[in-house]
Amino acid sequence: LADKLSEAFKRLRSKGKLTESDVKQAMREVRLALLEADVNYKVAKDFVAKVTERSVGSEVMESLTPAQQVVKIVDEELTALMGGENTRIDMASKPPTIIMMCGLQGSGKTTHAAKLASLFKRQGHRPMLVACDIYRPAAITQLQVMGEKAGVPVFEMGQIDPVKIIKGAMRFGKDHGNDILILDTAGRLHIDEELMNELKRIKADVEPNEILLVVDAMTGQDAVNVAKAFDDALGITGVILTKLDGDTRGGAALSVRAVTGKPIKFIGAGEKIGDLEPFHPARMSSRILGMGDVLSLIEKAESQMDEKQARKLAKRMQENKLDFNDMLEQMLQVRKMGPLKQLLSSLPGMEKQLRDVDIDDRQMDRVAAIIQSMTMEERSNPDIINPSRKRRIAAGSGMKVEDVNRLIKQFEQARKVMKQVGRGGKGKRRRMNFP
Ligand code: GDP
Ligand code: MG
Secondary structure, eight states, X not given: OHHHHHHHHHHHHTXXXXXXXXXXXXXXXXXXXXXXXXXXXXXXXXXXXXXHHHHTSXXXXXXXXXXXXXXXXXXXXXXXXXXXXXXXXXXXXXXXXXXXXXXXTTSSHHHHHHHHHHHHHHTTXXXXXXXXXXXXXXXXXXXXXXXXXXXXXXXXXXXXXXXXXXXXXXXXXXXXXXXXXXXXXXXXXXXXXXXXXXXXXXXXXXXXXXXXEEEEGGGTHHHHHHHHHHHHHHOOSEEEXXXXXXXXOSHHHHHHHHHHOOOEXXXXXXXXXXXXXXXXXXXXXXXXXXXXXXXXXXXHHHHHSOHHHHHHHHHHHHTTOOOHXXXXXXXXXXXXXXXXXXXXXXXXXXHHHHTTOOOOHHHHHHHHHHHHTSOHHHHHXXXXXXXXXXXXXXXXXXXXXXXXXXXXXXXXXXXXXXXXXXXXXXXXXXXXXXX
8 A cells, every 4th residue: 555655646746736637646546546455445435535625725736845735635634534543442430441352253352352451561550351252162271371471360260151251250350459351252253143142242231341343454344344343233442453464455444443433442463462552543644655754854855856957966966067056056955945953853763863963054054155156157167266266255255265265175075075976876866765
């Protein structure tokens, strides 16, 4: 999905000002990408309609960076589609909090019951796992093994009525100070009435605070159908989307919320106890769009740096014809993107490193002033700048002759480096790759 979307955006970015038909074309590609990623048909259709409506508005078309604006709208709408904010577990005002896990067989109920228990334990709670899958003796053993890995007690009473087991667990938990009970219920290969009736009966008798549906993200559209069926029959409070570490196309994450109206609360990406994360729609959206902040930074740079100008510059670099005019042009380009520190700090990991660094944008402005005080001839042929010219340039720009000397020296060094680089590259702009 990420690849397909970035493809669609790349085409948009190669345009300057966007027309309505550019946006529509890109949105056709976005819609196809969503469908291919197993996003529900109606969800994809509504999504694209919303983004198109916002994108063809005058605000975007007339902005300096229309393609960047469209990507931003897609990001915002993806986030909204997944519910906007992270939704936390609803804790009981009076313990114990009862969390019922449900879902089809193999979706990851037992594994995620243990992962959740481990998470709560690390948060300082005293969770207990309750074995309610009474149809397969191996299910109890499996929960005990997982409970041991999580360092959390497992309550079991063999293969008796699950409601009786849960009542027993509540009494036991009260005596032992367990504030969260996680119920690992049975699943079936398919949704059937018997399973639903059992879950409904548990719900009615126990009144869990949370009914979390565990769905396997690798099943794509099916995951969404399962979520809808469980929600219609049982009324769930949230979803845990599992197996996101596998070869999933990500579509389930996008549709579940839109189709059921229920939030994804956690995502599971691995078989280990620690492989559980709270679900953050904005982060998921960045993940789907591929590269998060880096993407927006590149957008920014590319939209400000005119392609034609860049090609011209590369050619001049290669031919070692770089002069002060090019340098001035480059600096003005960079300055257009805003304060350098702000620009650099949108790179991942840079913010911390830059905290105490003082980047002086005025330095760049001073250099620009010196170059602007040169005649066109001096700019394109720096070798003619003799001492008397230097004095004139310094006076004109309000700088000292030393400043002019330093700039010329820096320029000569830069030119030397460019010469080497120019010989190596073929003038092609190097592509950056992100994981
Ligand atoms: P249940 O039948 O719903 O209780 O499902 P289980 O918890 O027994 O999980 C079924 C299988 O899926 C097991 O082999 C788990 O190890 C595996 N599994 C569960 N969650 C994940 C996950 O997030 N990623 C991967 N790769 N495997 C998982
Ligand atoms: Mg199980």
